Amino acid sequence: MVSNLALGALVISLNVIVHTVGLVALARWMSWIVHWFSLHRHSLGKTVAMVTTVLGIFFVHTVEVWIWAFAHLMTGVVSSLEDAVYFSTVTFSTLGYGDITPPPGWRVFAALESMNGFILIGWSIAYLVAASTRHGPFRIGEHF
Numbered sequence: 110m111v112s113n114l115a116l117g118a119l120v121i122s123l124n125v126i127v128h129t130v131g132l133v134a135l136a137r138w139m140s141w142i143v144h145w146f147s148l149h150r151h152s153l154g155k156t157v158a159m160v161t162t163v164l165g166i167f168f169v170h171t172v173e174v175w176i177w178a179f180a181h182l183m184t185g186v187v188s189s190l191e192d193a194v195y196f197s198t199v200t201f202s203t204l205g206y207g208d209i210t211p212p213p214g215w216r217v218f219a220a221l222e223s224m225n226g227f228i229l230i231g232w233s234i235a236y237l238v239a240a241s242t243r244h245g246p247f248r249i250g251e252h253f
Contacts, residue, residue: 110217117221120180124173128229131169132236135162139240162240166233173229174201177222186211186219201226 143158178190178197187193187209196209200222211219 113215113217113221116180116184117218120177121221121225123176124225124229127172127176128169128232131165131172132233135165135169136236136240138165159241162237166237170201170229170233173226174198177201177225181211181215181219184215184218186215197222202230203227 139158139162142161143154174197175194177200178193181187181197182190182193187196192209196211196219198204199206199209200219203223203226205223210216
């Protein structure tokens with residue numbers, strides 16, 4: 110179990126780094142895009158900014174899921190890349206179908222992925238709310 114926790118902490122740390130770098134890069138890129146294309150001046154532009162932001166967040170989460178998938182593949186939790194990506198996606202999103210289950214020695218490791226996914230998805234939602242009030246369709250003072 111100690112090896113599960115140690116490896117899980119390593120993968121979680123890597124994912125937090127990816128998430129931090131990804132959201133900082135996305136924030137900088139979106140500020141540049143919004144300014145360059147003057148997206149903040151019209152409704153369609155605000156919508157384009159939000160769609161781009163959501164796709165950027167989705168990309169960051171995809172990278173994180175693939176990191177977990179490779180970890181599951183390398184530890185033998187699953188036997189194929191397709192199963193690893195599927196299992197990781199279902200676990201990271203906390204959906205948990207249960208059709209693929211980790212061996213008893215790796216259940217804690219898989220549980221750590223769901224906790225990591227829950228926290229990072231929540232962080233992304235907070236980022237999306239902030240982005241929608243900054244350069245999206247819900248600018249402060251314009252709605253509600």
